[in-house]
Each structure stands twice: as C-alpha cells, then as structure tokens.
Amino acid sequence: MTVSAAFKSSKLISWKSTGRLQQTLAGCIERAGKSLHSGKVSTVKLWPELAGKGRYFDFRSTLIRASIEFAEDSPLCTTLCKDGLKIPTVEHLLSALEAMEVDNCRIEIENSDSQDDCSVEVPIFDGSAREWVEAIEQVGLQVATDHHGDCCEKMIAYVNEPVHVWRNDSFVAAFPSEEIRITYGIDFRQVPAIASQWFCVTSLDKSLYSKQIALSRTFCIYEEVERMRNAGLIKGGSLENAIVCSASKGWLNPPLRFQDEPCRHKVLDLIGDVSLFARCGSQGLPVAHLVAYKGGHTLHSDLVRRLSGMI
Numbered sequence: 001m002t003v004s005a006a007f008k009s010s011k012l013i014s015w016k017s018t019g020r021l022q023q024t025l026a027g028c029i030e031r032a033g034k035s036l037h038s039g040k041v042s043t044v045k046l047w048p049e050l051a052g053k054g055r056y057f058d059f060r061s062t063l064i065r066a067s068i069e070f071a072e073d074s075p076l077c078t079t080l081c082k083d084g085l086k087i088p089t090v091e092h093l094l095s096a097l098e099a100m101e102v103d104n105c106r107i108e109i110e111n112s113d114s115q116d117d118c119s120v121e122v123p124i125f126d127g128s129a130r131e132w133v134e135a136i137e138q139v140g141l142q143v144a145t146d147h148h149g150d151c152c153e154k155m156i157a158y159v160n161e162p163v164h165v166w167r168n169d170s171f172v173a174a175f176p177s178e179e180i181r182i183t184y185g186i187d188f189r190q191v192p193a194i195a196s197q198w199f200c201v202t203s204l205d206k207s208l209y210s211k212q213i214a215l216s217r218t219f220c221i222y223e224e225v226e227r228m229r230n231a232g233l234i235k236g237g238s239l240e241n242a243i244v245c246s247a248s249k250g251w252l253n254p255p256l257r258f259q260d261e262p263c264r265h266k267v268l269d270l271i272g273d274v275s276l277f278a279r280c281g282s283q284g285l286p287v288a289h290l291v292a293y294k295g296g297h298t299l300h301s302d303l304v305r306r307l308s309g310m311i
Contacts, residue, residue: 012307013157013160015282016155017153018283022154023103023154024048024049024102026142030044031125035236036127036236037121040112041113043111046102047107048104050144050147051103051145051150055103055275056107062083064080067276067279068304071276071304075231076228076234077090078300085118091272091273092122092125092132092269095272098272099133100132100133100206101141104281124218127219137210156282157282157283158176158287159174159286159287167298171299172291174289175289177288180201180286180287181289181290182290182292183198183290184198184266185294191245193246197262199260212258217242218241218243219262220234222252225237239252243262245262270295274290
C-alpha cells in the first residue's frame with residue numbers, strides 16, 4: 001500500500017494531520033518473560049525505526065506489520081499471523097506503544113527456549129502494560145526521520161459517522177467526536193466482586209494512560225480456569241500475572257490497583273487492538289468516541305475492520 005492510498009479519506013473517515021511529527025524510540029529496549037498462554041519464555045527487542053515504517057514484528061526474519069490485515073481471531077488474545085508464523089498476545093505491547101506515541105518501531109521477538117516453533121508469544125509480565133510503559137519512559141523518544149533524513153507529519157483519522165459491530169448483547173461503536181473519548185462497560189453479574197463496571201476516558205494522553213490505564217492487570221474468573229487450561233490456554237497463568245476472582249470467594253490475590261481494575265484493563269486491551277488501524281506511522285486511535293459494552297478482542301478487531309473498509 002502506498003502512503004497516498006493509506007491516507008485516502010472516505011465517507012466514513014477523514015485523514016488529517018495531527019500537527020505533530022512522527023516519533024520513534026531513542027534507543028533499544030530488551031525484555032524477556034514468560035508467556036501467558038504457551039507458558040514459554042520469549043525475548044522481545046524494540047528498535048528505533050525510520051519514519052513511515054510504522055510498527056511491525058520481526059519473527060524469524062519474517063516481517064509482520066502490526067496491522068488489522070494480519071490479525072486473526074484467537075481465544076482470549078489478539079494474534080498476528082503471516083506465512084504460517086503466529087505472534088499471539090500482542091495487545092498489551094501495542095497498547096503501550098500506541099498510547100506512549102511510539103509511531104515507528106521494529107519489534108524483534110523470539111522464543112528463548114526453542115528455535116523450531118512457528119509461534120512466539122509476547123511476555124505477559126504482571127498482566128498489565130506497566131513493564132512496557134516504564135521501559136519506553138526510560139529510553140525516551142526522538143523524532144523519526146526517513147531515508148533522506150526528513151521528518152514526517154503524523155496523520156490521524158476522524159470518524160465522520162457512527163459505526164458499530166455487535167454480537168448478541170455485546171457491542172463496540174465509534175461515534176463522531178471532537179476528541180478521543182473511550183467509554184467501556186463490563187457485566188459479570190455471576191461474580192459479585194466484579195459485577196457491573198463502567199470506566200470513561202476523556203482527553204487521552206501519555207500521563208493519563210501511564211497512571212490510570214497501563215497499571216491495570218488482566219483478570220480471570222477462578223471457576224473458568226480449569227476449562228481454559230483444558231483448552232490449552234493460560235499455561236503460564238498464575239497469581240503473579242493476573243488478578244483472579246471467584247464467584248463465591250471474591251478476589252483471591254488482592255489488593256486491586258483500582259476498584260474498577262477489570263474495566264480499566266478492557267480499555268487497555270481496546271487501545272492495543274484499535275492500534276491495528278495505524279498505517280505508515282500514523283496514529284491508530286481515531287478521533288472518535290469509542291463506546292464498548294461487554295466487548296472483547298474479536299469485537300475490537302471487527303470495529304477496526306469496519307473502519308478500514310474490510311467488512
């Protein structure tokens with residue numbers, strides 16, 4: 001896709017300049033850790049990249065852009081797939097990169113204990129995006145330049161008319177707005193300690209994200225753990241990388257970082273999934289009021305497909 005084609009406006013969206021220049025990392029970041037679903041250890045290196053290159057993964061010399069065209073449905077996470085190679089659980093890392101304004105980045109990833117696998121999962125750490133945010137803040141950002149040493153303006157999409165996707169009583173929608181807003185609701189009536197929660201974000205910026213969203217950890221229902229493990233999931237899950245709630249006993253590993261931490265984590269996931277709308281170093285999150293109720297990775301991705309004209 002050419003740059004001009006990438007930023008072609010339509011009835012649904014209009015591409016405009018943010019008035020800012022594209023950025024990249026000021027240095028390399030390397031982190032290793034256990035993966036949530038496979039239970040294997042993987043190593044991730046984040047490298048500075050040229051303006052216009054965007055964010056992409058480098059797995060066994062195959063380059064996979066962090067783009068919706070390479071996203072596939074997978075249980076409990078977002079997976080990128082190309083040429084038979086798969087990278088699951090990309091959402092927390094991409095959420096941090098998007099919110100912290102790392103527009104261009106090469107993400108080198110490999111399994112630390114095997115070179116034969118065709119799948120490598122991003123480490124889960126403590127179940128939040130805190131590890132990535134702290135690493136980005138430590139290394140810092142710099143203006144990205146292209147092969148000629150020139151800077152590039154950062155583009156962003158404005159949603160012109162309402163768009164939504166739904167499944168049963170769950171939905172994700174984007175409404176025209178003058179600023180980025182996010183409203184997210186969850187409903188776990190069968191688990192009283194969680195129950196119904198709503199979390200709203202206005203004027204999203206790096207400070208708000210790092211303090212109010214990035215710290216929120218992934219959560220699961222204790223009574224569903226055995227079923228998920230029987231399905232080959234959460235092999236690396238533990239009380240150290242997720243908050244676990246029982247329908248009868250409440251939270252098994254308190255304290256929570258926020259009273260509504262589960263709902264905040266849904267916003268973290270949404271930002272990561274919607275970042276797949278980014279192209280050529282643009283901003284992934286569109287200027288819109290994003291509203292979600294009982295959403296998940298599949299619905300998040302379907303919204304991006306609608307915005308991209310894929311469905």
